[in-house]
């Protein structure tokens with residue numbers, strides 16, 4: 001039995017189908033991320049788990065209880081919103097105590113809980129202030145404190161960090177991760193930020209247009225994306241997608257990359273059955289920027305690296321490495337190189353590709369050819 005089970009859940013507003021049959025299941029203590037672009041339905045799904053929104057059809061269970069018909073207060077959940085939703089006239093202490101008062105927790109016990117939560121979140125010195133007198137990060141901490149005080153079975157976070165500046169967002173992100181590691185609570189967390197998804201989640205559901213395109217661990221989603229959408233959404237800079245004609249040679253998938261001066265043959269992994277069906281046809285070659293690098297930085301677990309010549313169009317230093325844009329088959333392709341080996345615009349460079357990491361996609365269905 002999972003900590004949260006979502007079974008064929010659909011949501012429509014009139015004739016508009018917002019969620020088209022979502023199936024997800026997580027175990028106790030897991031950190032589930034719902035990630036996707038604006039409007040994909042992730043907040044709607046979270047609100048349905050919380051009970052703030054009705055389900056059109058399907059079933060949601062928290063632990064062994066189907067909660068479809070339960071009101072939010074009976075679901076044993078706590079939610080942290082992007083807007084913090086703190087009571088402006090109450091002190092931090094009162095804000096944290098509010099839910100405890102409603103549940104008639106005796107005062108001495110309330111004091112203990114507030115002290116514990118304040119210590120966990122390092123907000124002891126803020127307990128007598130009002131939300132107006134707090135920074136964005138401190139307000140977010142108080143909002144989390146209020147959720148923690150309730151000690152629920154399930155925590156729901158709706159884009160909790162989006163109102164913070166970039167630096168604070170990174171700090172709070174690792175604090176949330178630490179909190180999860182220490183408390184072992186089950187969390188469902190909505191974000192549109194793929195880095196937050198990768199760094200926080202044990203399980204990620206990548207959503208688009210009311211559907212889950214892929215559900216898996218961060219590494220599974222990164223290494224073996226189900227389709228072009230997932231492949232392009234997760235990872236920064238994005239995966240390069242290059243149209244190629246697929247051939248087979250000695251049992252290996254082979255493609256050609258034209259750098260504008262010469263056509264270079266690239267021998268990929270042993271060809272699979274699903275790939276063999278596309279021999280002689282156009283497919284999409286997917287290469288992550290870090291899999292295309294300068295020879296000095298390249299390393300492979302398998303030893304069969306491929307060398308490619310290319311002409312530098314743009315270089316973008318990031319500090320530790322430099323993003324080098326070249327062109328293959330008419331498509332701008334980003335490589336991640338050592339700053340020393342990045343070359344300059346117009347210059348010829350040698351790049352190294354790990355062919356075992358390259359992916360192939362069907363351009364029509366957009367599915368990865370496993």
Ligand SMILES: Nc1ncnc2c1ncn2[C@@H]1O[C@H](COP(=O)(O)OP(=O)(O)OP(=O)(O)O)[C@@H](O)[C@H]1O
Nearest residue numbers: 013016018036037038039040041042043044045192
């Ligand atoms: N009450 C409603 N009536 C009609 N359509 C709605 C209603 N609430 C949400 N929608 C639509 O449902 C879709 C999903 O909205 P939702 O807020 O879940 O997306 P989201 O992925 O959380 O996006 P964002 O990151 O922008 O919040 C959107 O197209 C939205 O316009």
